[in-house]
Amino acid sequence: MRIPCPFCGSRDSQEFSFLGQAGLKRPDPNAPDAQKQFHDYVHIRDNKAGVTKELWLHANGCRSWITVTRNTLTHEITGSEFASPLTKEAAQ
């Protein structure tokens, strides 16, 4: 597998580590149902068969956390971007 790193370019997947679903928002710790929200945040996943957005760390590379758009049925990758706007800005 090759992962397109927005900073380094296309690299062997062995340089990366995988975390999981992207776009999960850490709940407001002060919300009245915070514990329930945290449960969902920590445990419940879309686990989509098809195009997903997921978080990878270019661990053996530039150390950027990136959001990769990948199809879990075919492994086809159609996009990747920095997870952090700050990293993106620093990469300009």
Added chain:
Amino acid sequence: MRYSVFSIVEQAFKGQKDWKPVWRYPEPKAEYDMLIIGGGGHGLATAYYLAKNHGYTNIAVIDKNYLGSGSVGRNTTIVRSNYQEPGNIPFYEHSLKLWEGLEQDFNYNAMMSQRGVLNLYHSDSQRDDYARRGNAMMMHGVRADLLNREQVHEIVPFMDFDNARFPIHGGLMQWRGGTARHDAVAWGFARGADSRGVDILQNTEAKQIRVENGKVTGVETSRGFIKAKKVGIVAAGNTTRIAETAGLRLPIESYVLQAFVSEAIKPLIPCVVTFGAGHFYISQSDKGGLVFGASLDYYTSYAARGNLPGVEDTIEEAMAIMPSISRVKLLRHWGGIMDMSMDGSPIIDKTGIDGLYINCGWCYGGFKATPASGYCLAHLMATDESHPVATALKLNRFETGYVIDEAGTGAQPNLH
């Protein structure tokens, strides 16, 4: 027909002409009492025990492919009950006990071979971890033996005891563990279920679980709607895809796990061996192939195939404990989809939707659980009560905190 030495001899003289089909190819009925989605080992076992233990015969098992087409036919065939967590121990031990009588029970030789499962340890702290596990097993009356380096050497003298990066210090042995012939398990359960009247509907894909007023009414399939009073989701790696048609969101991610077999060689490895400084496990099949695997390919996937880094990593681990197999050749490697739960342990529970039951989260340990998984889901579906050995395998345990995390790696499925 019953299998026996006599039937073999008889058929040898009849040119094998009178063997009967092991299962039927029935047309779906309009309605069943129970419908099982997933004709893998667990689904077939569920139907078998529903029929055998609970007297249900108006049951169907549906599978989108041929029966046994999932992980039951592509795993590394290891059977064991060497677990550490109290939520797991009784369940897996129940399973192993079922294995021990399974072949006679369903009259099919699944080649259950209790040749031992040996977990190697490579440090003092790992030895203590294994002692902790062994003692937990013994608390439940499950025999475990902590072996020192010399005792391990006696069993697997061909392994690297002298020049290894992570030297072998000893191992934890469960002699009652071993292997079984994976396909035969599916076939044995299928044959046993079919002969008790269960309809096994192959090439019948579940499209949509139909729920009305919080109660399940049946399943839309590629062969039309099938009404059912109770539906069990036993879809392993595809659990999420099925469950989401009923609006369920689960603590499950699907990952690909690779498995490997070498060319056949004469007997070398007497038992199942696992490598403690990695994630590697190996045994030798009766045909002579070395059957092995290691970690997941660490990304989520529904494609039943893996990639080269996983292949190389696995084989490096193989060579790490037994460099003498370097000239033995890899014959085939393949992948399967694993339903990884957030704590690495399974779920057998109701769902909050009346009449809908779920059996998932088998990670890469589903094969050994096959009989008990079916046994306990059958019990649950028949009685609406968890079987006593499966009370910890709750769907809501992530919310309550009663997680069963053997590895201690937390809610990160690819680390289990």
Added chain:
Amino acid sequence: MSQSHRLAKGGLIDRSKPLSFTFDGKTYKGYAGDTLASALLANDVQLVARSFKYHRPRGILTAGSEEPNALVGLRAGARHEPNVRATVAELYDGLIAQSQNRWPSLAFDLGAVNSLLSPFFAAGFYYKTFMWPASFWEKVYEPLIRRAAGLGKPPVGDDPDIYEKAFAHCDLLVIGAGSAGLAAALAAARSGARVILADEGPMLGGRLLSDKRIIGNQSGLDWVKATEAELVSLPNVRIMPRTTIFGVYDHGVYGALERVNDHVATPPAHEPRQRAYRIYAKRAVLAAGAIERPHVFGNNDRPGVMLGSAMRTYINRYAVVPTKRVAIFTSSDEGYATAHDLIAAGASVQAIIDTRADATISAAHDIPHFKGAKILRTLGNKQVQSVEIELADGSTRILDCDGVAMSNGWNPAVHLTCHQGGRPVWDDKINAFLPGNLPAGLSVAGAAQGHFGLKDTLADGFRLGASAVDDLGFKAPAIAMPDTDPESLAHTPLWRVKTSKGKCFVDFQHDVTDTDIELANREGFRSVEHMKRYTTLGMATDQGKTSNISGLAILGEASGRSMAEVGTTIFRPPYTPVALGALAGHHVHKGFRPTRLTPSHQWAEEQGAVFMETGLWLRAQYFPKTKNESWLDAMIREVEITRSKVGVCDVSTLGKIDLQGKDVGTFLDRVYTGTFSTLPVGKVRYGLMMREDGFVQDDGTTARLSENRWLMTTTTAGAGKVMAHLEFCHQVLWPELDIAFTSVTEQWAQYSIAGPHARDVLKKLVDARHDISNEAFPYMACGAITICNGIPARLFRISFSGELAYEIGVPNRYGDALIRAIMKAGEEFGITPYGLEALSTMRIEKGHVAGGELNGQTTPRDLGLIKMVSQKKDCIGKHMSERPAMLYPDRPIFVGLKPKNPKSKLTGGAHFLDKGAKPSLENDLGHMMSVAYSPMLKSWIGLGIVKRGRERIGDTIRAVDFVRGTEFEVEICDPVFFDPQGERLRG
């Protein structure tokens, strides 16, 4: 009868290089350019192997990597390799080969008795028996089966050869260097694109090496040579002979195995035996050719029966006539080409038996020619002596011959197209499966695409080679299509001879017959996967390359389905078997994983230290004073000296992270359970870190070096994970924070100096201008200092041992020198180095948690560290650590454990039971996490978790270690065994 079957001239062998080799101990001659198979055939060795199940005599069926029969053991001793295909083993001088799976000898194999029992051994018979009594499986049945199965013997001892991994990149990878592959490579290469051309054989040319053909105005061979010469001359082309592309992986990654030195007796010094490549290709052309199909008829497995194409290969490439009186069994016009080449080589063609009644081609010369005829069976013993044929009119006759050449059409080598889930598609026009949906970037040329004629293979190659690189922005110049000599490829396959007599083998190696497939179908194993698994068809070392399609056809016939309806099983990697050693490369033995060495490693080695693995690090476990001093005695000595005088320990392996920026304090408050934003400059604080699921993931200290600069330490094992976690928290959760992380683990060599004389030792090192008195530099102080005349250093007054202790860090280049200097400075105070055993003992005496307790299953509350969790703020893991189960009063909690008898050797992993309680999961109170012999208490002590342990301080329970056979009464106590007030560390 040396080389009795060798032709006097011709072939691509080098007669000036005669080679000697042995098979089953007997010496033979061959030539450079031979394979083991061609050399055996040259010497008229027909019987080379025994089959898997029935131990039937087997010869050589093919001339390529698809060979199911002729497997041998190659080389001897530690270089022995089982299951080598004689058909691809290149001959070298001194080659040693043995036949396999036979006893006592190949010619007389007692295992052949299985053949007589074959009526009982129908497909899947073992599923129906061997069940009684249950215990007999492991003891009786299975050992018998296992001994009988298994083909070759495993190698013994360490492989003396080395293996390598390598990586290669190209625009276009061409797989197979036959006519199509060469054409594709040439077309692409002329554009300037980077091309890799790989072929499993030692020579380029494919079938052009085996069939005498014309391309343009030259012979096929000359065309190959000219093409190869041009490719070699181009700097953008890399030719990789002896290289099998074994797998297709995601995104243009191809697995390849280069057999660098399998064609010589032993690899030259410093060279590997084999090299496994990961090839990254933007595009690929698969030109893997096709595999000829055998016929399924009675005793079709007898030595002497061979594929027609293989027979032509032996004649034309190796100058060997495999058998001299040949019956041609054909369903294709190609059988006539085989007859032609046999006659040209001086062999006798006894007859052409063409299954097609309507064949239009005529036989040359005066060869007996039977249309609409079949071979019912071969006769003979260890080689064909005759065949029984059935003519179109139904009559039968016996025909003398010593060999049979089969031609039943070709199966495109579609295997690699299936590695990404592609399913081959049946094509009625060519009677074969063609590639289905292809892996991205891969196209298929020539015979692999079902385009069998030479003209088509060349045209495909030129076209697809050019279009692949045009796709990438190159411009491939047009190549004029050369003329080729005419050929006739008409065929109508006959999947089996139904009226056969005797066993009709479909899968030769696994002894699967047509009746086995029928039986599977009869028993309901109708899915092609069920049939395969029930009969084991296609599961042998050849993975069904010569058998799968016939098997599918027979299943289709038996179940009344078309080939398209039956479908195929899935081809998986590797295309041909790959040595495990090659896939591990040099990551074997000590090279399996890196070994990280500490700054004091060399010094510790000189002291005779015993080392232990800590993750990838090697750390000193203890420093034995004499050779015979045990770990326990050494540990006791090291602890006693440290606690009474002073000791030093290398703690450089702890993770160190430099954090800078104005928001570090805020950030630390969120990732640590405690509050850090209030930490004054020049101070250190202990920190506990949870995962978001509420379990502890790591602990350590963080020092505030200046207003905006902090230094965090992590556990040795947790360093990498914590770094990734912090980067996640920053980049994904809170990108608004202004922080910069840098791992500085390896910049600093760090030593802990502990004991009552720690300050005295330190004073001798620290430059005089720094005041390190207790007042000026109290417990939990930190600062930048200089030592030994101006060497920059960092000093932290922190203690894991519970003693007055400092950690001193210097730039790593001084690490070796500093340990020596510390030892020297400490000499007058009686300093000792201490290892991990002593370190562990001292922290257990102090009740500090470490690896055994930070096992990912414990919360701060479990570890008695709830007071470390600030109740005033949120942090990672806070909410999940307060789930009901975590607050459940019965949850085991951290305590100390003291045996009633101090000599009772406690053990890690023991579980706790109340006195009189029976072992059961319900009665299990918890387990022992860490143990040590405490030199201070003169007793074994332990740390563990016990249900309601804090409420039960003073109670006596049992520590039961079933697996070690010990059981001791222990008293539950406070986990801090030594100096509970912490007076020593503040001294």
Added chain:
Amino acid sequence: MADLSLSPRSALAPFLHAGHHGAEGKIGVTLREVTACALVELTTFKGQKAALAQAIEKAFGVALPAANKSASKDGVTFVSVGPGKWLVTGEGAAEHDLIARLEEAASSLAAIVDQSDARAIVEISGHKARVALAKGVMIDLDPVAFKAGDAATSFAVQFWITLWQTNDTPTYRLAVFRSMGRDLLHWLESSAAEYGYEIDVSSHSISE
């Protein structure tokens, strides 16, 4: 005090065996430990990228290199290692004042962390350097893809590496964690052995 002076040691000093090794009669590869080289990791503070670039340009006369590039002037080389991150090497006169110059130029704009002792750096050159490196380096080092002035952080064999090419000989530099230096060296030696290689220690020195 005098007897407690500390003499420095390079990362690979104990493991370097000077001279010719491997296949006889040829030298395809030359290996050298890079010593006398200051190393600094520079990480931009939030929103300071442009200001940092300006400051570096002013102080060092080089534009901060973009991704996968390095830039050198007067013994100072900036190697891009991540978004807003550079590994800076200083040799010759620059070895001793590198960190001071960086701090003077940019202490409010970036985290400046001395890493002079945190890495083992090996220089590999020669006509077989590329093929020897291909036995572990996963990125494409062919001249069409990677030239002098190019840089990468990547994974090789079992190491997280920073790699940059310094000339067209070709010569490459590989930096790994110091504790893994021995294994890096062993891998390079075994990869180069079939081509013959030389360990060059002629310029080996380490500063206090």
